[in-house]
Amino acid sequence: MSxxxxxxxxxxxxxxxxxxxxxWWNTWFGRQLSDRQLSEYLLDDKKPRHIQHxxxxxxxxxxxxxxxxxxxxxxxxxxxxxxxxxxxxxxxxVMGQDVFSKDASSAGFHEALLKMLNDPSLMVCGNAALSLVxxxxxxxxxxxxxxxxxxxxxxxxxxxxTDSSTVGTPIHEGGxxxxxxSGGRTTEARSPISGRLGEVSVKTGQTVTAGDKIATLAPGTxxxxxxxxxxxxxxxxxxxxxxRPYQRELPEIPDQVRRQAIETEQAIRERxxxxxxxxxxxxxx
Numbered sequence: 001m002s003x004x005x006x007x008x009x010x011x012x013x014x015x016x017x018x019x020x021x022x023x024w025w026n027t028w029f030g031r032q033l034s035d036r037q038l039s040e041y042l043l044d045d046k047k048p049r050h051i052q053h054x055x056x057x058x059x060x061x062x063x064x065x066x067x068x069x070x071x072x073x074x075x076x077x078x079x080x081x082x083x084x085x086x087x088x089x090x091x092x093x094v095m096g097q098d099v100f101s102k103d104a105s106s107a108g109f110h111e112a113l114l115k116m117l118n119d120p121s122l123m124v125c126g127n128a129a130l131s132l133v134x135x136x137x138x139x140x141x142x143x144x145x146x147x148x149x150x151x152x153x154x155x156x157x158x159x160x161x162t163d164s165s166t167v168g169t170p171i172h173e174g175g176x177x178x179x180x181x182s183g184g185r186t187t188e189a190r191s192p193i194s195g196r197l198g199e200v201s202v203k204t205g206q207t208v209t210a211g212d213k214i215a216t217l218a219p220g221t222x223x224x225x226x227x228x229x230x231x232x233x234x235x236x237x238x239x240x241x242x243x244r245p246y247q248r249e250l251p252e253i254p255d256q257v258r259r260q261a262i263e264t265e266q267a268i269r270e271r272x273x274x275x276x277x278x279x280x281x282x283x284x285x
Contacts, residue, residue: 062097073107096131138234147227
């Protein structure tokens with residue numbers, strides 16, 4: 001191999017290694033930001049992932065009990081109404097990391113989370129509800145119960161199905177479930193949650209109207225786990241029928257989730273017994 005070819009080979013190999021590293025470095029939320037970078041990222045509307053990165057860093061600083069982190073609390077509250085769903089989702093999580101300090105109270109974390117219960121995104125509502133539990137607030141219980149239930153994917157517009165995912169496919173939040181063509185323009189129907197595709201109601205070539213059900217997704221393990229842990233603290237007897245399916249010994253239900261579902265039902269029954277709520281849904285089993 002000539003010297004020129006060796007250099008070209010080396011340069012190509014160097015790029016193959018460097019480019020993924022640069023991508024990882026620029027998107028990895030664990031990369032530590034300076035105070036100046038954090039302030040800049042929180043205002044970077046051109047790059048929402050920068051905002052998410054900053055929020056994650058704030059959450060980690062709160063967990064380490066860094067007092068200086070409170071300077072960014074007004075920004076955290078401001079971002080509760082940010083137009084990008086992923087940012088609001090991360091923001092709801094961050095506000096649940098500080099439920100005791102006067103700074104969080106004066107910034108309005110609790111009030112902001114209560115407003116987020118009406119967010120159009122199922123996941124934002126769920127994260128806000130989970131954070132509220134840490135405040136000792138059970139107002140988000142219906143949203144937490146919804147996290148245990150299958151999520152529907154509906155057609156965003158009328159048209160013809162040109163492609164769709166298959167049953168059993170793992171789907172990330174925002175993943176494409178189906179493509180709909182209308183007037184030469186293609187629209188994507190995306191998943192509102194991370195989970196597994198449990199049912200597909202359409203076929204390629206089928207015509208749908210806006211609002212038609214396209215598919216149903218079973219919620220992901222992490223989502224179910226967090227919801228069950230929250231209901232362990234605030235669940236009510238009427239939630240038991242939604243909890244029961246996760247107690248079954250099935251391959252798709254991890255043992256950890258199944259045990260948590262059993263413990264959550266037991267905790268609900270004990271609370272109901274102590275408070276004298278009377279009969280509990282479904283009876284003892």
